Amino acid sequence: MNNNLLKAFENPHISKILNEVLDKFDKQAKRANKISFVLNDKNFLALYFPTEFNEDIDLEFDIKVLLDNDIFELKNASKKDEFLPLVEKRNAKLIFKNEKEDLLREIYKRPKLKSQKQLWSEELKNYFKENSRLFEILEKSPFFIEKKTNKEVLEKLKVWVETRDKTKLQRHESAKCFWGMSKIFDNKTDFCEYFDLKEKPVLLQVFGKSVSASKILFIENLETFTSCIESKNKIFDECILINAHGYKATAKRLRVKDGSKLFFNNGCKLNKETKDDFISWFYSNQNDKEVYFWGDLDFEGISILEKLQRNFTSLKAFIPAYDLMIKEALDGNSHFCEDTNKQNQKLVTSTLCKYTNDELIPFLKEKKLFLDQEFVDIGSI
Known part of the structure; x- marks a missing residue:
């Protein structure tokens, strides 16, 4: 990595923006829309009012370094503004290149967070036999219950699975399994078929x-x-x-x-x-x-x-x-x-x-x- 790019990553104003990018990836790993930032004084105050920041930092230069290294791309800038400084480009946006996510995580030492489903799969191994049909069903279609941990849910589910006196009624069994909540088994087609549970007539x-x-x-x-x-x-x-x-x-x-x-x-x-x-x-x-x-x-x-x-x-x-x-x-x-x-x-x-x-x-x-x-x-x- 060249010194100019490393210096740009260390710029506190840019670091703040790029950590916001990682925050967004942590919340939504697979993004339909790209992450963008409008070039304005709200997002880049030091670019528009450099004298208010007593720093030996050239924010415009560092942003251009990020553009040259394909960290960002510049969009929506008017053609007639092409040779103007960044602060004078109207309606311009910096759009983050998603393929640079891993580089950002390495620079800022922020590894990818495990998804809720990954955490479920890891916990699932402690309760049900891997490679079994039931394990496959539960791994594919987890039971996520608000305010309950995966461990709490799986403990309840394990007890229910080992219970002998099950009825064929889907909501009856859901209520018996999960703290009296009768709708948890709803739309769990494979799971209900496995246990031969029926919807109410x-x-x-x-x-x-x-x-x-x-x-x-x-x-x-x-x-x-x-x-x-x-x-x-x-x-x-x-x-x-x-x-x-x-x-x-x-x-x-x-x-x-x-x-x-x-x-x-x-x-x-x-x-x-x-x-x-x-x-x-x-x-x-x-x-x-x-x-x-x-x-x-x-x-x-x-x-x-x-x-x-x-x-x-x-x-x-x-x-x-x-x-x-x-x-x-x-x-x-x-x-x-x-x-x-x-x-x-x-x-x-x-x-x-x-x-x-x-x-x-x-x-x-x-x-x-x-x-x-x-x-x-x-x-x-």
Whole structure:
């Protein structure tokens, strides 16, 4: 390393900036954006007011040395300012060259900090056998719990793993393992499969309007589901009504027997044959029945419909109800997304339902008028 570069690294003003660079690398090892510093008196005060620092230091010279040695690159300086001193270059930035990180660490004796995941892997070896399937799973997907050390977490996990009386319920076992916290095992797919842990089943309320009802109608909201049960509107007579509970019915496990539970209302009019046929069909891959969805007239309602189609490919929008909702929305009985907490909703661009693609999506995209399902007079459909 040449003497000029070494001297530049020793410059206290530059040393301060370059240690800030290392601080940023310590916080985020893999950086999407490069680290930059605007050439101004906030970052380089001694460059702009050298007489206030009684030092035998030429900051401008040292910065140029760093530029010549590819520690920094100069960006955004105007071409007409090319031959001006650094203090006169407008809108200029010093951008650190990431490949020089190791050199900086050597100069300032600051080795790379171990990542949280590295520390987890090292501690993991004290509790579980290396090269085992469980070790691989835990190494790939650590359990990081706020305010708990890796050692505390692994001690708890070790005790739980060696416990014999486990249930199959994911959140039950998570709570038993980690200080009563039931959601720690959530989204740990490989771990849960290893121990054969299951998500809680989706609970669905079901009501048949007649003895031999055959059409299936998912209804997004509980209040509307209840109103449809009580309604004398004959349009629902041939329907088996299911309360979708918003997104709950879109779960992938819905049509697996361990993944959901069907609860038939005590006033359900389905006879045994129809009920048994429905249950058999529900827990199958068949899509030969008429299946409909009715929810809120908003972006999220269409999103639920689209996701339900992953389980029921024949599912379509319940046209009579949506036609009425569009009419009511155009008559002024509607709201905009900014009027509620729906600003973050995104509109699905395509579904397997022609009516939804041709009518509902264009209406919502153009008009941006929303109407909650509960507004609708069930008797008017």
